[in-house]
Amino acid sequence: MAFFWRWWLQQTEDMKNTVKQLVNSGHLEFISGGWCMNDEGVTHYSSIIDQHSLGAEFLRDEFGECGRPKLGWQIDPFGHSREVASLFAQMGFDGLFFGRVDFQDYAIRNMTKTMEMIWKGSANLGEQSWLFTGILPRVYTAPASFCFDYRCRDEPIKDDPRLHDYDVDQRVQAFIDAAHIQARSFTTNHIMMTMGSDFHYENANEWFKNLEKLIKHVNAKQANGSDVNLLYSTPTCYLYALNNANQTWTTKTDDFFPISYSMHGLWNGYFTSRPALKRYERHSNNILQVTKQLNAFSNITLRQAFFPLNEAMGVAQHHDAVSGTEKQHVADDYALRLSDGIDSAIYVINQAYKKLLPKENRSPVVPNQFLCQLSNISECLPIEGQDIFTLTIWNPTIQPVQHIVHVPVTKYYTIRSPTGEIIFADVHQISQAIKNIPGRTSSAQLEISFQTSIPALGFNTYYFQAISEIDIEKKSSIERTYNEACILQNQNLRIEFDDQGNLKNITNRRKNFTVSFSAQGFYWYTSFPGNNSGPEFQASGAYFFRPLTPTPLPVSNTRNITCTYSNISQRASIVYNEWASQEIRLYDGANNVEMEWIVGPIPIDDNLGKEIIMRYDTDIQTNGLFYTDANGREMIERKRDYRPSWNYTVYESVSGNYYPIPSRVWIKDNQRQMTILTDRSEGGSSMHDGSVELMIHRRTLYDDSQGVGEPMNETAYGKGLVICGKHFLIIEPPENSALYHRRTAQQLYMSPISTYALPTVSYTDYSNNFRQTWSALTEEMPYNVHLLTLDQLTVKVFLIRIEHYFELHEDDTFSKPVQVDLQFFFDSLGKIMDLTELTLSANLPLNDMNRLIWRTANDESSYSKPTHSNASLTNTIVTLNPMQIKTFQVTLE
Numbered sequence: 079m080a081f082f083w084r085w086w087l088q089q090t091e092d093m094k095n096t097v098k099q100l101v102n103s104g105h106l107e108f109i110s111g112g113w114c115m116n117d118e119g120v121t122h123y124s125s126i127i128d129q130h131s132l133g134a135e136f137l138r139d140e141f142g143e144c145g146r147p148k149l150g151w152q153i154d155p156f157g158h159s160r161e162v163a164s165l166f167a168q169m170g171f172d173g174l175f176f177g178r179v180d181f182q183d184y185a186i187r188n189m190t191k192t193m194e195m196i197w198k199g200s201a202n203l204g205e206q207s208w209l210f211t212g213i214l215p216r217v218y219t220a221p222a223s224f225c226f227d228y229r230c231r232d233e234p235i236k237d238d239p240r241l242h243d244y245d246v247d248q249r250v251q252a253f254i255d256a257a258h259i260q261a262r263s264f265t266t267n268h269i270m271m272t273m274g275s276d277f278h279y280e281n282a283n284e285w286f287k288n289l290e291k292l293i294k295h296v297n298a299k300q301a302n303g304s305d306v307n308l309l310y311s312t313p314t315c316y317l318y319a320l321n322n323a324n325q326t327w328t329t330k331t332d333d334f335f336p337i338s339y340s341m342h343g344l345w346n347g348y349f350t351s352r353p354a355l356k357r358y359e360r361h362s363n364n365i366l367q368v369t370k371q372l373n374a375f376s377n378i379t380l381r382q383a384f385f386p387l388n389e390a391m392g393v394a395q396h397h398d399a400v401s402g403t404e405k406q407h408v409a410d411d412y413a414l415r416l417s418d419g420i421d422s423a424i425y426v427i428n429q430a431y432k433k434l435l436p437k438e439n440r441s442p443v444v445p446n447q448f449l450c451q452l453s454n455i456s457e458c459l460p461i462e463g464q465d466i467f468t469l470t471i472w473n474p475t476i477q478p479v480q481h482i483v484h485v486p487v488t489k490y491y492t493i494r495s496p497t498g499e500i501i502f503a504d505v506h507q508i509s510q511a512i513k514n515i516p517g518r519t520s521s522a523q524l525e526i527s528f529q530t531s532i533p534a535l536g537f538n539t540y541y542f543q544a545i546s547e548i549d550i551e552k553k554s555s556i557e558r559t560y561n562e563a564c565i566l567q568n569q570n571l572r573i574e575f576d577d578q579g580n581l582k583n584i585t586n587r588r589k590n591f592t593v594s595f596s597a598q599g600f601y602w603y604t605s606f607p608g609n610n611s612g613p614e615f616q617a618s619g620a621y622f623f624r625p626l627t628p629t630p631l632p633v634s635n636t637r638n639i640t641c642t643y644s645n646i647s648q649r650a651s652i653v654y655n656e657w658a659s660q661e662i663r664l665y666d667g668a669n670n671v672e673m674e675w676i677v678g679p680i681p682i683d684d685n686l687g688k689e690i691i692m693r694y695d696t697d698i699q700t701n702g703l704f705y706t707d708a709n710g711r712e713m714i715e716r717k718r719d720y721r722p723s724w725n726y727t728v729y730e731s732v733s734g735n736y737y738p739i740p741s742r743v744w745i746k747d748n749q750r751q752m753t754i755l756t757d758r759s760e761g762g763s764s765m766h767d768g769s770v771e772l773m774i775h776r777r778t779l780y781d782d783s784q785g786v787g788e789p790m791n792e793t794a795y796g797k798g799l800v801i802c803g804k805h806f807l808i809i810e811p812p813e814n815s816a817l818y819h820r821r822t823a824q825q826l827y828m829s830p831i832s833t834y835a836l837p838t839v840s841y842t843d844y845s846n847n848f849r850q851t852w853s854a855l856t857e858e859m860p861y862n863v864h865l866l867t868l869d870q871l872t873v874k875v876f877l878i879r880i881e882h883y884f885e886l887h888e889d890d891t892f893s894k895p896v897q898v899d900l901q902f903f904f905d906s907l908g909k910i911m912d913l914t915e916l917t918l919s920a921n922l923p924l925n926d927m928n929r930l931i932w933r934t935a936n937d938e939s940s941y942s943k944p945t946h947s948n949a950s951l952t953n954t955i956v957t958l959n960p961m962q963i964k965t966f967q968v969t970l971e
Contacts, residue, residue, distance in 0.1 A: 079133035080113050080393050086140070094140075102144045107312040111137050111147035111919075113392025117401045118152065118159040119335060119349055119738035120356060120759035122827060123709040124866060125363050126165055127879070127918060127963075129392040134169075134921035146921060148314045150174035150209075153218040153272075155397040156345035156621060157738070158334035161708035164199030164207040168918035168963065172930040173210040173317045175270075177217035178345070180337040186724045187213065188263045194320070196329045196934050201712060202886045202961035205942040210317065210327070210932050212270075215263060219275045221256040223249075226288040227278040234284070235291040250295045257306050266323040270316050271308075321930045329934050332722040333714060335737055339622070340613040341729040342606075343782070346736040347623035349761030350689075350773040351402030351790055353801050355409055357758040359391070359400045360827060361451070362416045366391055367867075368474050368831045369423040371535065372430035374870040375854050375906060381870060384426045387419030398785075400759075403620045405788055424449060427833060431470065434537070435848045442847040445835035453832070454802050456486035456508045457520035461834055463488055465544040468835045468844070473532035474828045476859040476903075477821075481532050481830050482646070482665055483540070486522035493528065494541040494841055496850035501540070503528035504556070504644040509651060511659040511676045515802075516795035529646045529666060532830050535865070535903075536853030541841050557643040564641035566648040566664040571809070573664060573671060579639035579652045581662070584671065586809050593750055593809050597695040599637070600658045600677065601630035601771070603732070605687030610783035618687060619782025620790045623733045623761065623773070630691060630771075633658045657681065657800075658690075669818050670755075671807040679798030680777040687778035687789070692805065693771040694754065699747040704764035710741040710827065712885055712961060718764065735763040736773070741823050743770055746812045753819045755806040755826060775801045816888035824864050824883060857902045862892040866963060868903065874911075876968045877920055878903060882958035893960050900966065901954040908970035910954050916965045924965075 086094070100106035112130040137145040150166040150173070152158065158176055166174055174197070179187070187193050193213045200207035219225070225232045237246045260269050279285055289310075296308045336346040350356075369384050390412075398404045399412050424447070432444045447470065450458035461467045473479050486508065493501040504527045512518070532538050566573040572585040581598040585591070603625035608617035618624040634654040642649045650662045657679055663672040673692075680688050702718040718735050719728050728734055739762045744753040754770055762772040777798055778790040792799035806826070808818045837844055867879035878900065884892045901910050915924040925944075932940040956964055 079111060079136055080389070083136060098141060101141050104312070107314055108137055108141070108145055108147050109149055109151040109313050112395075113389070114396040114399070115152060115154060116395035117397040117399070118155050118162045118709070119157050120400055120740060121395050121709055122360065122363065122740055123161060123165060123711050124367070124827065125359075125391060125395050126162065126709060127866070128366075128388070129395045130169060131919045131921070132388055132392045134919040138921045148172050149317055151313060153177040153214060156348060156401070157337045159708050160197070160199050160331075160333040160714065161711050163197045163209045163211065164203060165918060167199055167207050167209040167929070170917040170919070170922055170927045170929060171209065172314075172321075173212065175212045175214055175313055177214045178337060179213055179334055180721075181340060182338065182727060183334070183721070183724055184213070191263060191265050192328050193263050194265065194327060196327045196932055196940060198329055198331045200961060201331070202959075205940050208932070208940045210320070210930070211330070214270065214272055215260050216272065218272045220273045221253065221260075221271065223252060224256070224273070224292070225275070226285045227275070228281050228284065229278065235288050235295075237291050237295065246295050250299060253292060253296055254299065254304060254306050265325055265327075266320055268316060268319045268323065270313070317930070321932065326933045326935045326937070329936070330723065333708065336734070338729070338734070339784075340616065342613050342616040342624055343622045344624070344730060344733045344736070345621050346733055346738070346761055347618060347776065347782070347790070348401045348403050348621050349623075349736065349738045349759060350776055351620045352409055352792065353758060353760070353775055353803065354792070354799060355402060355413060356400060357803065358413055358416060359394045360758050362387065362391055362394070362420060364474075364827065364829055365420055365423050365449075365831060367828060368472050369426050370867070370869045371474055372434070372472065373426050374868050374876060375535075376430035376433040377870070377873070377907060378426070378429050378433060379870060379873055380426045380429055384419070384423045386422040387416070390415040390419035402790075403784070403786055405786055406792070420449070420451070431833070434852060435470075435539075437847060437849055440847045445837045447833035447835050449831075449833055453484065453486065455515050455518050456484070456512050456522060456525055457518055458486050458522070458834065459520060460836070461485075461487070462520065462522060464836060466837060467542050468539055468837055469542065469832055470537050470539045470835065471532050471830045471832050472537045473534060473830045474865075475825060476534050476855065476863065476865045477861065478534050479532050479825055479830060480667070481530055483528050483530060483832070485526045485542075486520060487524050487526055488522050489544045490524075490546065491526065491542040492545050493526070494543075495530070496538045496540070498845060501528050501530070502645065504646055506556070506642070506644070509659070509661065511653065515676070515800050516679070516797045527646060533851060533853035534855045534859065536851065536855070539848065539850040541844060543841065555644075559641045561639055562641070564639070564650060566641070566650060566662070568648070568664050568666055568668060570667070570669050571664060571671065573650070573662065575639060575641070575650055577639070579637035584807070584809050589811055589814075591750055591811075593752055594697045595695060596697070597693060599652070599660070599693065600633040600654055600675075601691050601693050602633055603627075603630045603689040603691070605689055605776075605778040605780070607687065607780050610781075617780035617782050618689065618778050619780060619784065620786045620788070621784040622782040623689060623736060624730060625689065625732050628731050630693070633690070669808065670822060673805045673807065674802070675774065675804070676800065676802050677775045678800035680775060682777060682779060682791075682798070685779065687780065688776075689773055689778070690775040691771045691773050693769060694752070695766070696745070696752060696768045698745050698750055698752060698768045700745045700764060700767045702767065703745070704770065705744045705746075706737045706739050706762070707741045707743070710823065711883075716764075732763070732765065735765060736761045737763060739772065741827070742819055743772070744815065744819070745770055746815075749811060751810055751812040751815045753808040753810075753815055755808070755819060755823055757804045757826060772805065774803060813890070816884060817892065820883055820888070821861070854906045855902060856905055857899075859902065860896045860898055862896055863898050863958060865903070867965075871967075874908075874970045876904070876970070877965070878968055879963055879965045880956065880958065881963040882960050884960050886960045895957055895959050897955055897957050899955050900968065904968065904970060910968055911971040912969040913954060914967045916967055918963060918965055920965050920967070
């Protein structure tokens with residue numbers, strides 16, 4: 079919708095009325111309706127829902143019910159997610175069509191007439207997640223010789239018999255033959271002929287003139303016994319024809335990842351390509367959700383003010399945006415749009431805090447809030463040298479969070495908590511690896527760290543005041559060891575290193591078991607340097623990952639380790655070389671291990687492209703199995719060198735086993751499970767039993783000829799791009815793991831957001847005039863419920879999405895249905911007067927959703943019994959089943 083929206087804004091009322099007439103008559107149909115055609119491998123479900131809701135809202139407001147999309151149209155993404163199918167079903171779609179599948183999968187489906195199927199999109203939600211799914215035979219192009227665009231070289235149809243090159247009979251027969259060939263792969267006597275491609279129809283007259291001729295002359299052959307009837311149609315009309323065919327369909331329960339274009343070209347390099355953009359997109363979503371919440375709870379009705387961020391996030395979900403499969407200047411533009419969007423959000427955040435911060439009956443001047451978005455490289459220039467500043471942290475989740483605060487500083491400070499007590503904090507030297515990052519301009523040498531609890535759906539403010547170095551040294555003691563064996567240990571975990579910097583063991587002290595590591599650290603694959611002249615010469619590039627050899631090399635055979643012990647954390651800093659380092663942190667009371675890594679500039683002086691992985695080799699007995707998430711929600715079992723849907727032939731032993739990991743991956747045996755959570759989407763695999771590897775950075779020197787036209791060779795400040803990122807390790811028994819990884823993953827993508835301010839008043843004056851802690855909630859919320867969306871539509875009308883974020887059978891306690899009272903979310907705003915449950919995309923009352931019913935070859939029906947009774951509800955207590963998302967429009971009194 080992004081392009082159509084821009085065009086729509088420029089049209090006259092007469093043109094808009096003409097378009098509306100075409101929509102109302104069915105001549106023009108909107109399909110999918112998202113702000114873009116989103117990628118399915120590296121996107122997060124929160125952003126997929128948001129971008130589809132953005133487009134759906136626009137279509138509803140402009141075109142009403144006739145503009146509501148009825149099916150998904152994902153013809154260009156490079157793999158297809160089961161979770162996306164489930165989300166589409168919950169949006170009310172009747173079907174889904176796409177174009178790209180693995181060439182081995184395609185060949186079998188083509189022979190067995192299984193190009194169309196019922197995709198069971200969720201292992202938890204039953205029939206409500208089922209979606210009829212069809213594969214288009216030529217991705218989305220026209221049959222050979224029937225492309226009538228100036229970009230093609232096909233001849234037009236010459237139907238004037240007076241001309242010497244009259245060719246109707248030959249062209250008509252060629253088209254009838256193409257139709258018969260295509261029909262062999264499909265079950266019914268209906269087939270869809272896509273007629274077009276990328277950038278086509280700039281000369282629409284040429285297309286339609288030839289299509290009219292084709293329809294006329296092909297259908298005329300019916301008088302001579304032809305069984306081909308050609309007509310203009312739409313994907314929805316085609317879908318309805320299939321539904322009316324009284325046919326049964328095969329089913330699918332896995333996904334379409336990874337998919338091979340050829341024997342040596344797999345679309346899975348993009349799972350990692352442009353890791354900085356992938357992280358920035360995730361960060362931008364975090365800010366967007368916080369902005370929506372602050373706008374709602376402050377009741378300032380500034381929804382349109384942060385539309386630039388909504389719109390930029392919608393565009394960023396495109397299958398050539400967050401995927402990293404665009405040219406460098408286009409990637410720069412996506413980042414710029416997100417940056418401009420964040421600027422619009424900062425304005426709204428300030429307006430919200432102007433209402434939320436002042437105490438009742440007080441009207442002080444509220445200091446301007448600002449973000450420090452380079453905090454990940456320990457840089458916050460506006461606070462450098464300041465004697466006083468405040469830090470306000472908003473928690474966007476509905477449970478209190480234990481949060482570790484890191485503030486880069488040039489002075490020492492006392493920190494006052496929201497209740498006025500002095501907070502005891504650690505002061506660490508900023509690592510040399512951070513200080514060496516190209517483009518870092520901060521003069522900060524120190525980082526203050528402290529641990530605190532942030533209230534649910536609320537904020538805390540911390541007041542910093544400069545003090546002398548002597549005062550702080552009396553209160554802080556830090557011990558260090560250099561290149562010695564060391565142990566990091568808290569109440570829950572014990573981590574052991576040898577004197578060479580090798581991670582040896584992680585012990586869960588509560589459960590009394592150990593995971594041993596034979597190796598952990600950075601390795602690299604050499605990128606295949608092909609010229610793409612044939613499958614065997616396929617290069618590794620933005621889309622494709624193809625290593626030259628199946629064995630990765632360590633980035634260094636030696637390393638240095640420094641272990642640091644302070645009051646709230648214990649750290650092992652391991653330097654491999656001048657471009658790769660990691661710091662493993664264990665915080666007081668933590669149930670996970672934080673691993674921060676810095677990689678880059680990746681050297682290419684040897685003319686070798688490099689694909690950098692972080693590998694974890696353990697003694698967990700995995701039998702070839704590992705588990706990856708689908709868009710941050712449900713988990714899918716993977717088996718090395720195997721595909722559930724067909725007898726898989728291995729051509730690429732490494733990349734053939736690489737899967738998208740938007741949020742987590744785990745391996746397990748009967749007693750132990752190691753879950754690794756990521757801070758952005760990454761590609762990964764388990765190439766050996768007990769091993770997990772995650773690709774964290776890429777620098778290739780060849781284009782893979784899939785459309786980018788450039789190598790994946792990112793630079794900044796005249797050097798190769800440096801990437802900072804984090805992994806979080808959870809070591810638990812399998813039956814306890816979900817309790818920790820589910821909540822941790824939610825808190826990673828909905829992290830507390832920090833804003834700074836520079837007040838000019840003393841702490842006494844500040845505390846007298848401003849709230850320093852506040853929460854929208856007065857009731858404790860269920861552990862297994864997550865607030866997915868809170869968006870103020872008008873003064874009294876809100877959109878809210880809540881979800882049960884555990885799967886079935888994951889946890890004895892939290893994998894059960896749960897009830898939550900929606901009124902609790904609105905206690906600070908007013909009493910709920912009216913409640914309407916909507917589809918997931920929020921463009922239709924759930925009571926009005928009537929999806930097509932399909933039957934499987936096993937005589938199963940896709941009919942899903944409604945779980946709702948009335949369109950408008952008065953009871954505000956909602957029941958959620960595992961993995962269920964519910965969407966409501968709420969009106970307050």
